[in-house]
Amino acid sequence: MSAVAEEFITEDGRKIGAVVMEMKNITLKFGGVVAIKDISFDIRQGEIRAIIGPNGAGKSSMLNVISGFYHPQEGEVWYKGARRPTMRPYQVAAQGIARTFQNIALFEGMSVLDNVMTGRLTHMKTNMFQQGLWYGKARAEEIENRQKAEEIIDFLEIQAIRKTPVGRLPYGLKKRVELARALAAEPSILLLDEPMAGMNVEEKEDMSRFILDVNDEFGTTIALIEHDMGVVMDLSDRVVVMDYGKKIGDGTPDEVRNNQNVIDAYLGVAHD
Amino acid sequence: MFYRESGDFKTTYIDDDQTFPIKFDRYRYYAVMFVAFAIIPFMVNDYWVNAIFLPFLIYSIAAIGLNILVGYCGQVSLGTGGFMAVGAYAVYKLMTAFPDVSIVFHIFAAGAITAAVGVLFGLPSLRIKGFYLAVATLAAQFFLVWLFNRVPWFYNYSASGQINAPERTVFGEAVTGPNVNAWAVYLICLVFVTITALIARNLTRGTLGRKWMAIRDMDIAAEIIGVNPLTAKMSAFAVSSFFIGISGALFFAVYLGAAETGEAFGITKSFLILFMIIIGGLGSIFGSFAGAAFLVLLPVFLKVVGADWLGVPTDIVAHFQLVIVGALIILFLVLEPHGLAQLWRVAKEKLRLWPFPH
Ligand SMILES: Nc1ncnc2c1ncn2[C@@H]1O[C@H](COP(=O)(O)OP(=O)(O)OP(=O)(O)O)[C@@H](O)[C@H]1O
Ligand SMILES: [Mg+2]
Numbered sequence: 001m002s003a004v005a006e007e008f009i010t011e012d013g014r015k016i017g018a019v020v021m022e023m024k025n026i027t028l029k030f031g032g033v034v035a036i037k038d039i040s041f042d043i044r045q046g047e048i049r050a051i052i053g054p055n056g057a058g059k060s061s062m063l064n065v066i067s068g069f070y071h072p073q074e075g076e077v078w079y080k081g082a083r084r085p086t087m088r089p090y091q092v093a094a095q096g097i098a099r100t101f102q103n104i105a106l107f108e109g110m111s112v113l114d115n116v117m118t119g120r121l122t123h124m125k126t127n128m129f130q131q132g133l134w135y136g137k138a139r140a141e142e143i144e145n146r147q148k149a150e151e152i153i154d155f156l157e158i159q160a161i162r163k164t165p166v167g168r169l170p171y172g173l174k175k176r177v178e179l180a181r182a183l184a185a186e187p188s189i190l191l192l193d194e195p196m197a198g199m200n201v202e203e204k205e206d207m208s209r210f211i212l213d214v215n216d217e218f219g220t221t222i223a224l225i226e227h228d229m230g231v232v233m234d235l236s237d238r239v240v241v242m243d244y245g246k247k248i249g250d251g252t253p254d255e256v257r258n259n260q261n262v263i264d265a266y267l268g269v270a271h272d
Numbered sequence: 273m274f275y276r277e278s279g280d281f282k283t284t285y286i287d288d289d290q291t292f293p294i295k296f297d298r299y300r301y302y303a304v305m306f307v308a309f310a311i312i313p314f315m316v317n318d319y320w321v322n323a324i325f326l327p328f329l330i331y332s333i334a335a336i337g338l339n340i341l342v343g344y345c346g347q348v349s350l351g352t353g354g355f356m357a358v359g360a361y362a363v364y365k366l367m368t369a370f371p372d373v374s375i376v377f378h379i380f381a382a383g384a385i386t387a388a389v390g391v392l393f394g395l396p397s398l399r400i401k402g403f404y405l406a407v408a409t410l411a412a413q414f415f416l417v418w419l420f421n422r423v424p425w426f427y428n429y430s431a432s433g434q435i436n437a438p439e440r441t442v443f444g445e446a447v448t449g450p451n452v453n454a455w456a457v458y459l460i461c462l463v464f465v466t467i468t469a470l471i472a473r474n475l476t477r478g479t480l481g482r483k484w485m486a487i488r489d490m491d492i493a494a495e496i497i498g499v500n501p502l503t504a505k506m507s508a509f510a511v512s513s514f515f516i517g518i519s520g521a522l523f524f525a526v527y528l529g530a531a532e533t534g535e536a537f538g539i540t541k542s543f544l545i546l547f548m549i550i551i552g553g554l555g556s557i558f559g560s561f562a563g564a565a566f567l568v569l570l571p572v573f574l575k576v577v578g579a580d581w582l583g584v585p586t587d588i589v590a591h592f593q594l595v596i597v598g599a600l601i602i603l604f605l606v607l608e609p610h611g612l613a614q615l616w617r618v619a620k621e622k623l624r625l626w627p628f629p630h
Binding site for chain 2: 067069088089090092093094098099101105106107108109110114117118119121122124126128131132133134138141142181182185
């Protein structure tokens with residue numbers, strides 16, 4: 001692991017921990033398109049790390065690299081002090097990394113409760129034969145995990161819809177259920193891809209509150225992509241700015257706000 | 273007596289997780305079990321058992337099996353007939369090779385062998401989906417039928433190419449062979465149906481069931497939250513084929529007594545079971561029963577009403593049946609993909625609110 005201070009004091013005087021995840025010189029190409037170009041940044045324990053940038057900048061691609069869904073042509077991912085080998089997404093999930101999607105990716109045919117319970121998969125260890133008999137271990141495990149799932153459901157205030165099939169829910173609630181499913185995994189790092197996209201002001205406020213509460217109460221490290229600058233500046237401890245696959249800024253919200261490259265990118269200065 | 277959950281509070285998650293959360297449903301279920309186990313065996317005769325109960329029970333097992341694969345895990349299969357054949361030939365080989373071992377054990381073993389074959393033919397599902405997977409399973413169907421026809425070892429080199437079930441007993445009562453009592457074959461099938469339905473219910477409401485449904489609803493998201501697509505899909509093929517194998521074993525050994533692959537386990541069987549779960553309801557255990565009952569009873573009903581009462585020639589009745597089934601499939605696919613089971617749920621939901629729907 002690179003030599004970094006064990007602790008970091010943010011603008012608001014919040015203390016955040018050591019580096020848990022480090023992206024080193026990541027380059028990701030789709031044929032001729034270079035979605036990510038030689039980007040490095042780190043995520044510290046307990047922080048809220050925002051990734052911002054104009055459309056098509058490569059933000060979602062970066063989360064997909066962290067999730068193990070895309071495999072970069074170059075670069076390394078370091079997690080908890082060790083270089084991570086190439087992994088399938090389900091292996092990454094087992095390491096305690098959960099996420100939500102830019103376009104909601106819930107299991108539409110299942111109830112809210114079942115979606116949240118599915119989020120607890122990585123904690124459930126009984127095998128097919130034990131589950132087929134249901135008695136003993138499988139049942140105990142189901143009930144224990146149901147307890148956890150219900151805690152998350154209470155936390156996100158979706159008790160009233162727990163038995164509703166997800167397909168019937170309005171957009172804003174679906175976003176919240178998706179957060180519940182990710183939280184159910186009790187992840188060490190939570191990746192949120194535009195958790196507030198398409199929401200009205202009130203829903204955005206609710207969602208911001210939940211994100212802060214998650215970070216606060218569970219100490220979950222959060223990496224989030226968001227377009228709403230107000231939200232980003234309020235929530236995040238540190239910000240990475242991407243544009244056309246390149247990193248053009250990295251630092252506290254204030255530093256980033258005053259960075260000339262960032263200002264240019266957002267004001268749409270012509271690229272040369 | 274109102275159909276309600278009010279006053280029937282769940283105070284633990286165990287209670288809330290019950291198969292039949294509403295008391296009335298639970299009592300009705302106990303009543304059905306009582307009638308099935310304690311009353312029907314004393315009333316059945318050969319006609320009822322052979323025309324209705326055995327096909328219904330045996331097809332129910334196959335339908336539950338296929339429903340796990342198609343309805344729960346979202347993997348299309350047209351190989352059901354072929355997998356039933358694997359169960360049938362496996363039980364035949366086992367019965368003839370180990371005559372002293374209990375037939376019950378052989379039937380389970382036939383299920384296990386079919387599960388292994390199912391996993392093998394399920395491997396393409398890791399790469400292909402939907403239509404292409406359907407075609408691959410169709411190839412399995414034809415290959416298996418061809419194999420059992422062509423390799424004499426499977427039918428013990430019998431001159432006719434048929435397989436015949438020798439007599440085997442359970443607790444001293446014959447359940448296969450020519451000298452069986454109606455109640456005995458009924459009961460053995462009922463026991464297998466009960467066991468498979470319970471296992472299916474347990475699996476589908478637990479972790480594995482949620483993995484299957486996650487793969488069905490959105491496989492990419494499923495993998496990202498921790499579902500290993502390989503084990504999820506292969507377990508669906510294994511469990512599904514296990515049930516279908518048991519069904520095939522019972523179909524041959526207990527119901528038919530003698531079978532020729534192409535005839536008993538041809539492609540029409542694959543479609544029959546698929547139609548059962550479409551009409552009954554994809555992703556529902558109850559729907560598997562409903563669909564099996566419907567497609568077993570329909571021809572009997574049409575024969576009684578059309579041929580016996582109205583005097584319509586039997587071949588016309590048979591054609592009419594195809595037309596009805598075809599129309600129903602289209603109707604259900606277009607209007608109610610969750611089949612009879614969903615109609616039943618909607619009716620219950622209405623009833624729960626009745627008489628004050630608002
Ligand atoms: N699977 C893919 N195949 C080909 N090109 C892709 C793929 N995924 C992303 N890209 C390309 O990579 C670039 C970055 O896309 P990405 O979705 O990461 O952007 P983004 O920053 O998340 O944008 P937005 O704010 O619109 O969500 C785009 O040019 C996109 O077209
Ligand atoms: Mg994006």
